Amino acid sequence: MLYAAYTLVAFNRLHPLYDRPGEVFRAPYDSTVEELFDGAHTGEQLMRGTPGALDEVLTEHGRALLADPTGPPAAALRTTDAVCTDWTPRAPVRLYMATADEQAVTANTEHCRAALRGKGVDAPVVDLGAVDHHGSRHLGANIAATSEIVRWFGELRRS
Template sequence: MTGFSQGGEAATAVGEALQANQIPGFGLAALAPISGPYDVQHVEFPAGVDGRVSPADAVFYFAYWLTSMNRIYHLYDNPAEAFQPPYTDAAELFDGKHDEAAIGKALPPTPDKLLQPAFVSAALANPTGPLLQAMNASDGTCDWTPHVPVHLYAASGDRNVPIANAQSCLAALHTDQATLTDLGQIDHTTTVHVALPQILTWFQQQVPAT
């Protein structure tokens, strides 16, 4: 099982389900997620605020994540509680009719112009209630004990999903079979192109073709 970025986080969750026999007819032989945002509360959210995530990407991620999670966990009664004007209608951009380029153009260049300071302070200092529930729902995919080899891939040069996410995941996995490869000073998109050939070779070693 592998996946990239949001798919890396999904891969860890699906891996757990496969190991627990929750998907009839399929099992887990090895797990190799790439550059996943495994720790929203302690890594991705703070990194989006302090500049470790490039500002334009942080703005997109904040708008996307808050809009999505609000539909599930009801983070706010009024968008103005989270978003500054004139961006209180940011949720309308995520309607399936706007592509990423159009959404990016409609959002501000930096997170401090998008998010309400009080909302940021609460999220960084002491998230509670629905916001904490949403973060916990995103952040629990590495909190299990794999019975198969796990190889995490990330890059210290990634300005979209900092490598600290993968370090957090590695610490949360309850196994000595997990390792983390730092792919170096490359950007987020490049990580998948560098990692996938290595993963294919490793998968073939774990389960040789018959």
């Protein structure tokens, strides 16, 4: 549910999908959800500020925008799909994934690696395995990847 709400809010900021939050979010969330995704709220605040079910937060129009994207929603999705296909890195690149992450699809990593390889860039994949942090494999992956990336940046800086 959180990702659906976040997608609509984030896409609307770059590719207007709605004029008023009430078009896609049910009350009382229509007056709170955009503020929750301001980058300053914690994950815990996001979870407390949203319901557990999609039907409690999205209007039928909001669900339709995600279920059958056309026009601006489709354009926004094409933009996100192009994250690994529409540029050629000029610096070293590594891709990180965790095979047990319950929220991130590892097929995205292979798609990105293949796209970069098509541009002549060998982007190694660092598989963090089945990391866990207090019951969240996604959070565990985030923590483990951040540590690995900081170490790698340190290596790059020394070379």
